[in-house]
Amino acid sequence: MDIDLHLGQAIKGLIYGPREDGLACLLEARDLPEPGNGDNRWLELSEILKDCFALLATSAGQRPREILSSYGLTVLLLEDNVEGAVDVLYGGGKKGKNR
Incomplete structure (x- = not known):
């Protein structure tokens, strides 16, 4: 599944x-x-995601990023496979490292 949506549309x-x-x-x-x-x-949104540390979207306005950041939620802007991005956020991301 790809990250392919503007935060304002989610x-x-x-x-x-x-x-x-x-x-x-x-x-x-x-x-x-x-x-x-x-x-x-x-x-x-900051209340709904209060147990999260990052939010992934293809784009987001400056104001939403400021507000969410003030509540400890970092908005990361990227177009990528969500599972790959999550793997990197949780310390993985090096494919084949256990070979």
């Missing part, structure tokens, strides 16, 4: 994290606030 968030064996995987999907509603949307 209505679902895929939550990744470590499973019992330490490998990162998809844990759940969460509903996000409807687009629009200005700063309140980003405040609501």
Whole structure:
């Protein structure tokens, strides 16, 4: 699955994290606030994602990035495979390192 959506258009968030064996995987999907509603949307989003440390999107406005950052949520802008990006965030990313 690719990261291919502007943050302002997202209505679902895929939550990744470590499973019992330490490998990162998809844990759940969460509903996000409807687009629009200005700063309140980003405040609501920061509450919904308060247990997360990063949010991946292809693009995001400066204001949402500022608000989310003030709540400890880093917005990372990239177009990539989500599983590969999550692997890098959780300390992997070196394909074939265990060969």
